[in-house]
Amino acid sequence: MTHRITILGATGSIGKSTAEVLAQHPDRFRVTALVSGSDVRGLAEMAHRLEAEFVALADASKQKPLREALAGSGIASGAGPSAVIEAVEREAETIVAAISGVAGLAPTHAALKKGRRIGLANKESLVCAGAAFMRDAARTGAAILPMDSEHNALAQALASGHPDDVVTMTLTASGGPFRTWDEARIAAATPAQTAKHPTYSMGAKINVDSASLMNKGLELIEAHHLFGLRPDQLDVVVHPQSIIHGLVHWRDGAVTAGLANPDMKIPIANCLAAERRLTMSVPRLDLAAIGGFTFEAPDEARFPCLRLARAALAAGGGMPAVLNGANEVAVEAFLSGRAGFGDIPRVVEETCAAFAGQAGYEPATVEDALALDREARRIAAGFLPAVSRPAVARV
Numbered sequence: 450m451t452h453r454i455t456i457l458g459a460t461g462s463i464g465k466s467t468a469e470v471l472a473q474h475p476d477r478f479r480v481t482a483l484v485s486g487s488d489v490r491g492l493a494e495m496a497h498r499l500e501a502e503f504v505a506l507a508d509a510s511k512q513k514p515l516r517e518a519l520a521g522s523g524i525a526s527g528a529g530p531s532a533v534i535e536a537v538e539r540e541a542e543t544i545v546a547a548i549s550g551v552a553g554l555a556p557t558h559a560a561l562k563k564g565r566r567i568g569l570a571n572k573e574s575l576v577c578a579g580a581a582f583m584r585d586a587a588r589t590g591a592a593i594l595p596m597d598s599e600h601n602a603l604a605q606a607l608a609s610g611h612p613d614d615v616v617t618m619t620l621t622a623s624g625g626p627f628r629t630w631d632e633a634r635i636a637a638a639t640p641a642q643t644a645k646h647p648t649y650s651m652g653a654k655i656n657v658d659s660a661s662l663m664n665k666g667l668e669l670i671e672a673h674h675l676f677g678l679r680p681d682q683l684d685v686v687v688h689p690q691s692i693i694h695g696l697v698h699w700r701d702g703a704v705t706a707g708l709a710n711p712d713m714k715i716p717i718a719n720c721l722a723a724e725r726r727l728t729m730s731v732p733r734l735d736l737a738a739i740g741g742f743t744f745e746a747p748d749e750a751r752f753p754c755l756r757l758a759r760a761a762l763a764a765g766g767g768m769p770a771v772l773n774g775a776n777e778v779a780v781e782a783f784l785s786g787r788a789g790f791g792d793i794p795r796v797v798e799e800t801c802a803a804f805a806g807q808a809g810y811e812p813a814t815v816e817d818a819l820a821l822d823r824e825a826r827r828i829a830a831g832f833l834p835a836v837s838r839p840a841v842a843r844v
């Protein structure tokens with residue numbers, strides 16, 4: 450039977466890697482729908498290539514150019530929030546959730562409410578609304594398949610034993626492009642420098658998160674929700690080679706690790722497979738060629754975002770949503786030149802402190818979590834560096 454796939458975030462790094470996996474199995478998969486933000490040309494080109502049934506852009510102003518780009522193809526299209534929901538609700542066996550940031554939460558949640566199988570790359574959905582999201586998944590029967598490389602490796606390692614026998618889990622971090630830099634150099638880093646990830650080619654936002662180690666903090670929160678472990682059962686080790694992605698430590702002292710070359714096609718293929726694994730044309734892991742693995746403890750003094758994320762996880766309730774919203778505001782400002790790299794942890798810390806009085810508040814629904822996200826963004830924007838205004842000239 451052909452397996453129908455919908456990709457949310459189709460024109461991004463994960464979306465393109467998913468298309469490469471599908472291209473290796475043209476008889477097995479069919480594309481129901483593709484969704485992106487505003488990239489008309491990229492989406493139309495992909496829709497033609499993958500013979501999608503329907504495409505949607507979140508940007509409602511792009512309806513006309515999208516229709517023109519698809520003219521004569523027979524591919525239906527729409528633009529704006531209702532078109533995105535239409536894409537999600539069309540019949541498909543698996544939805545790949547790969548929109549960047551909390552913008553992915555509402556469409557992913559709409560897929561979850563339909564009880565779909567979800568390949569979840571969009572970690573921000575779980576960070577913002579993890580408890581409500583997982584509760585709704587259990588209620589609707591939606592299967593959440595971890596696509597993030599560490600969580601995918603952990604899910605595979607976990608399958609070798611009983612979940613009640615897990616003592617701890619370790620997530621590995623590449624350490625990012627600034628792993629060996631001193632504090633002052635990190636604080637002055639530029640967007641172009643964050644784009645030089647040592648082991649993966651990824652989108653701009655996750656590149657910044659990886660460079661600040663916020664990505665690993667978000668992943669601890671993601672693991673907490675996916676695997677139901679307490680914060681003290683989750684830790685991080687820096688492993689610059691990105692070959693070991695996650696380790697499960699069992700009660701008898703054994704450790705099961707998930708290894709693979711750093712290539713997102715591998716976890717994506719794992720999520721798209723059914724009972725049997727997909728055959729993938731990817732380079733085989735060659736340990737002798739790699740030569741050695743190294744490990745370091747993460748340095749939370751140089752990378753305070755990891756400490757802040759751990760604190761938000763420990764605080765629980767809505768604090769991870771606040772952390773995530775503040776981080777998105779600060780990262781956006783950094784990427785557009787309105788803030789420095791060193792402003793990111795400061796804005797996140799000040800925003801989390803501003804919400805300390807509401808530490809016990811747990812958003813009961815995804816909508817409540819989104820409301821908290823909006824409020825956190827409003828507060829975080831006030832902590833961004835003041836826009837420099839030209840001095841009034843003497844007349």
Ligand SMILES: NC(=O)C1=CN([C@@H]2O[C@H](COP(=O)(O)OP(=O)(O)OC[C@H]3O[C@@H](n4cnc5c(N)ncnc54)[C@H](OP(=O)(O)O)[C@@H]3O)[C@@H](O)[C@H]2O)C=CC1
Pocket residue numbers: 457458459460461462463464484485486487488489491506507546547548549550552553570571572573596597598649650651652653654655713
């Ligand atoms: N890249 C990677 O290797 C990994 C990524 N992830 C996670 O996967 C997610 C995607 O990352 P990545 O692929 O790198 O990101 P990219 O920036 O490369 O791609 C983001 C995608 O989301 C789309 N998009 C942005 N805003 C909206 C919106 N409001 N509505 C609909 N679509 C939107 C973009 O469309 P457009 O092009 O039109 O702007 C694009 O297709 C993130 O949550 C990230 O943390 C997890 C593990 C690894």
Ligand SMILES: CC(=O)[C@@H](O)[C@H](O)COP(=O)(O)O
Pocket residue numbers: 597598599621622623624625649658659660664665713
């Ligand atoms: C590929 C993937 O899963 C990313 O989330 C990756 O983890 C980023 O690398 P870092 O380990 O540098 O955060």
Ligand SMILES: [Mn+2]
Pocket residue numbers: 597598599668
């Ligand atoms: Mn990851």
